[in-house]
Amino acid sequence: xxxxxxxxxxxxxxxxxxxxxxxxxxxxxxxxxxxxxxxxxxxxxxxxxxxxxxxxxxxxxxxxxxxxxxxxxxxxxxxxxxxxxxxxxxxxxxxxxxxxxxxxxxxxxxxxxxxxxxxxxxxxxxxxxxxxxxxxxxxxxxxxxxxxxxxxxxxxxxxxxxxxxxxxxxxxxxxxxxxxxxxxxxxxxxxxxxxxxxxxxxxxxxxxxxxxxxxxxxxxxxxxx
Amino acid sequence: xxxxxxxxxxxxxxxxxxxxxxxxxxxxxxxxxxxxxxxxxxxxxxxxxxxxxxxxxxxxxxxxxxxxxxxxxxxxxxxxxxxxxxxxxxxxxxxxxxxxxxxxxxxxxxxxxxxxxxxxxxxxxxxxxxxxxxxxxxxxxxxxxxxxxxxxxxxxxxxxxxxxxxxxxxxxxxxxxxxxxxxxxxxxxxxxxxxxxxxxxxxxxxxxxxxxxxxxxxxxxxxxx
Numbered sequence: 001x002x003x004x005x006x007x008x009x010x011x012x013x014x015x016x017x018x019x020x021x022x023x024x025x026x027x028x029x030x031x032x033x034x035x036x037x038x039x040x041x042x043x044x045x046x047x048x049x050x051x052x053x054x055x056x057x058x059x060x061x062x063x064x065x066x067x068x069x070x071x072x073x074x075x076x077x078x079x080x081x082x083x084x085x086x087x088x089x090x091x092x093x094x095x096x097x098x099x100x101x102x103x104x105x106x107x108x109x110x111x112x113x114x115x116x117x118x119x120x121x122x123x124x125x126x127x128x129x130x131x132x133x134x135x136x137x138x139x140x141x142x143x144x145x146x147x148x149x150x151x152x153x154x155x156x157x158x159x160x161x162x163x164x165x166x167x168x169x170x171x172x173x174x175x176x177x178x179x180x181x182x183x184x185x186x187x188x189x190x191x192x193x194x195x196x197x198x199x200x201x202x203x204x205x206x207x208x209x210x211x212x213x214x215x216x217x218x219x220x221x222x223x224x225x
Numbered sequence: 226x227x228x229x230x231x232x233x234x235x236x237x238x239x240x241x242x243x244x245x246x247x248x249x250x251x252x253x254x255x256x257x258x259x260x261x262x263x264x265x266x267x268x269x270x271x272x273x274x275x276x277x278x279x280x281x282x283x284x285x286x287x288x289x290x291x292x293x294x295x296x297x298x299x300x301x302x303x304x305x306x307x308x309x310x311x312x313x314x315x316x317x318x319x320x321x322x323x324x325x326x327x328x329x330x331x332x333x334x335x336x337x338x339x340x341x342x343x344x345x346x347x348x349x350x351x352x353x354x355x356x357x358x359x360x361x362x363x364x365x366x367x368x369x370x371x372x373x374x375x376x377x378x379x380x381x382x383x384x385x386x387x388x389x390x391x392x393x394x395x396x397x398x399x400x401x402x403x404x405x406x407x408x409x410x411x412x413x414x415x416x417x418x419x420x421x422x423x424x425x426x427x428x429x430x431x432x433x434x435x436x437x438x439x440x441x442x443x444x445x446x447x448x449x450x
């Protein structure tokens with residue numbers, strides 16, 4: 001489905017290079033782009049075989065993750081409204097030698113700028129090329145944050161911090177599985193379960209089926225510091 | 226010290242965008258750049274306060290690492306002859322939100338293109354901007370490789386692989402401390418020492434003061450697979 005007036009307007013607002021494009025380049029983006037809807041759990045991008053293009057998120061949430069040979073997933077970062085998925089166009093960047101997967105977490109509306117269209121811009125517009133570097137820098141920073149957490153921060157702190165972050169989105173009763181938490185903080189499910197039980201004995205959380213209730217936020221916060 | 230004829234020639238060969246620069250831009254690089262020599266152990270770049278510019282390595286070896294609050298170091302990647310340090314100019318990229326440190330491992334000869342000179346090129350030359358993205362992608366790939374090692378590969382494999390890599394540079398007798406290995410594979414010194422002792426009992430290495438002798442390379446290789 002080609003993009004409508006409202007979506008064109010959205011691209012103009014979100015893409016900082018829009019005003020620097022020639023009339024012809026703007027036309028190429030308008031005519032070449034398409035609306036794409038993703039239901040929760042559906043895949044936007046799946047490793048190196050996939051190279052649809054740049055997804056601009058209108059509304060929703062996308063999780064980027066890596067996958068081990070044994071199928072273990074680790075979340076790298078999450079993208080929200082007005083964010084841009086660059087690795088879904090990674091085939092245009094010859095020095096990217098890793099595979100990222102992306103999955104919609106909520107109902108997600110996007111605009112797809114296909115790889116040939118974006119590549120053309122990146123190779124011909126200085127503003128677009130600078131923007132590509134900027135997005136890469138931003139994702140690089142996300143991954144470095146994760147790496148530092150994993151290397152330097154003890155697991156109890158990471159878990160406490162993660163629970164507090166989740167609660168700032170959805171309140172003190174978290175509907176989240178131990179598996180999902182494990183993915184997000186880069187460890188195994190068993191390790192999360194064990195640590196949550198410890199948190200429960202310390203009165204910081206109450207565990208029940210499919211739910212984690214934060215019962216002592218102050219204590220969690222002081223642990224996370 | 227400004228750069229000489231030979232160094233100018235080197236920049237022309239190493240920087241793929243050289244031919245795309247205007248005569249004026251080429252002049253700015255030639256006049257603005259400087260030779261910089263670093264002895265083993267000396268620091269090229271130290272976190273966010275530092276922003277000298279792009280170092281182009283003529284000859285030598287540079288280690289990029291991150292540092293925890295408690296002073297623990299983790300090696301991110303290493304740069305060799307004809308490589309380029311981009312994070313020593315990271316202040317010009319506004320979305321870089323992490324601190325990298327860089328240290329010469331051997332006698333290292335570099336040419337420094339100062340940040341104001343490189344920024345000017347990056348903002349005005351499409352070829353340079355594309356090159357910046359390319360270097361970022363390449364370093365990003367290095368860090369993703371490290372992250373995957375740490376998350377997905379067990380420590381015995383990582384250590385075996387690292388010993389084999391070291392031996393391909395300097396032969397079977399490795400002059401390397403347990404501390405250095407720990408930094409490079411992202412763990413603590415004690416953990417490396419314990420695992421090396423296990424390797425010794427398995428006949429794969431022989432440990433002596435300041436040296437690790439690989440006594441069964443085949444066995445190490447099959448472990449690393």
